[in-house]
Amino acid sequence: MKVILRKNYDKLGKVGEVVEVKDGFARNFLIPRQIAYQATKGNILSFEEEKKQILKREAKELEAAQKLAAELEKISITIPVKVGEEDKIFGSVTNQMIADSLKEKGYEVDKRKIEIAEPIKALGIYSVNIKLHPSVSATVKTWVVRE
The missing domain is CATH 3.40.5.10 (Ribosomal protein L9, N-terminal domain)
Incomplete structure (x- = not known):
């Protein structure tokens, strides 16, 4: 058909x-x-x-996604997590945690659009990719710090 x-x-x-x-x-x-x-x-x-x-x-x-991507590239978010000995995180940083941090900053992003290359299981600075549109994506600097 x-x-x-x-x-x-x-x-x-x-x-x-x-x-x-x-x-x-x-x-x-x-x-x-x-x-x-x-x-x-x-x-x-x-x-x-x-x-x-x-x-x-x-x-x-597309225009809205490009505008949002430009704004997201400028910001960085901080995610406080509980850690054990030797600064190991209990669990890992999830897409939902990143979406909630962005929401606190005033940016509404669906957690399914957030792409984490490999699980975040340690303190540090990470680059998280957000796919806003099939042809537009943004990178957000994410600081994972001790709670």
């Missing part, structure tokens, strides 16, 4: 592309979740107007 993608979808394509997928995948997954339309002549014509609106919305989201 041919479908028109309404949203960017990994491994399928980008907005507006007409792709061939299996019937069951289209009927049971893509169409009910409004990720795609069935590619009929009427849907192709009506999608052109919707595509303009989608592109405008994505441009605004």
